[in-house]
Amino acid sequence: MTFERQRTQRGEARAVARGMGVWFLAGVAWLMGLGVGDRALAAPTPTPVPAAAVASATSPSTSVPEPAAGPSVVLIIGAPGESEYETALQLQRDRWTTAVQRAGGSLTVIGGAPVTTEGTEFDRVQRVLAEQTQASAGASPLWVVLAGHGSFDGKEAKFNLRGPDFTADQLATWLNPALRPVAVIVATSGSAPFLAKLTRPGRVIVVATRSGYELNYARFGSFFAESVADPAADLDQDGQTSLLESFLQAAHRTAEYYRNEGRLLSEHALIDDTGDGLGTPAEWFRGVRATKRAKDGAALDGLRAHQWHLVPSGPERLLTSAQRERRDALEQEIERLRQKKGALETPEYERQLEALLLEVARMYEGLPPAGSE
DSSP: OOOOOOHHHHHHHHHHHHHHHGGGGHHHHHHHTTTTTTBOOOOOOOOOOHHHHHHHHHHOSSSOOOOHHHHEEEEEOOOOOOOHHHHHHHHHHHHHHHHHHHHHHHEESSSOOOOOOOOOHHHHHHHHHHHHTSTTTOOOOOEEEEOEEEEEOOOOOOEOOOOEEEEHHHHHHHTTOOOOOOEEEEEEEEEEEEEHHHHTOOOOEEOOSSSSOOOSSTTHHHHHHTTTOOOGOTTTTTTBBBHHHHHHHHHHHHHHHHHHHHHHOOOOOOESSSSSSSEGGGGEEEETTEEOOTOOOOOOTTGGGGGGSSOOHHHHSSOOOHHHHHHHHHHHHHHHHHTGGGGGGGGHHHHHHHHHHHHHHHHTTTOOOOOOO
């Protein structure tokens, strides 16, 4: 995959929506590749809309809902083994700490320090996840990140802690009660079996390997920690870096690392956000859209992961949890409509598309431009 900055469909559409409100419909259709019938739409030139025009398009609100709360991140750092890996894991901790501070979220770190009197790391992981999964369905997203070493004996995958390790099955059990949105990044060797155990509709899972037998130390975790708040990873230029974009840049940089070292690539990351547990590799994406489909016709991953942002843009921060949930649902409806385009008559396609795009646009009226924080 040529990893280049591409002004791809959804993020560019959001950027135009934030600046232009209901006047952006033709531009969004063009940018999202939705089209109108078989006619080619010329690329629009966004122009500022006077504040008075935006204000007159909607009725003033008597109350302003509270913006959504920042994300919760649980970073679990495993036993480092060699000193080289201890340094690498400390760097990952530092990068996650900086990113979560920028996000205005909360960070809980388990491991990476001498064992305390609070019990084993295994006990603390179980206790912290029990607390985090008690939150309601409308709570802020929960990110669970595993950094370190994993193992796989052909039957069972484990994450290596100081003291007792935990298995993929145990982690799945601890996360099962969660009603809030959950993303799990298993950035370890031998992490592939975690995918099938953790997957669930609406959940985003990232693993560093495509097989449990890829057992060399996974460099992917360091590159993901570096990418999660990196503006350079913002492929669609919407002013924020999504979980999907972080995955794509981290996978690219991992492959680049092995090439520069003259070594055979021994880790192949996968992402799953459809709940089928199959996962999609980075090379199946062009920009932020998966363009290659599995032989069995399985759903393409990526859309849900592209709706997750650890460090949201200024406009994104102003949306309430309910608004984000509705916006995300609309974007998924637009994608489903796009896939049905060939089966619909042009007038009906246009009617459905316009209704969806208008509702998305109205959410952004009066918000600051994309790229602001």
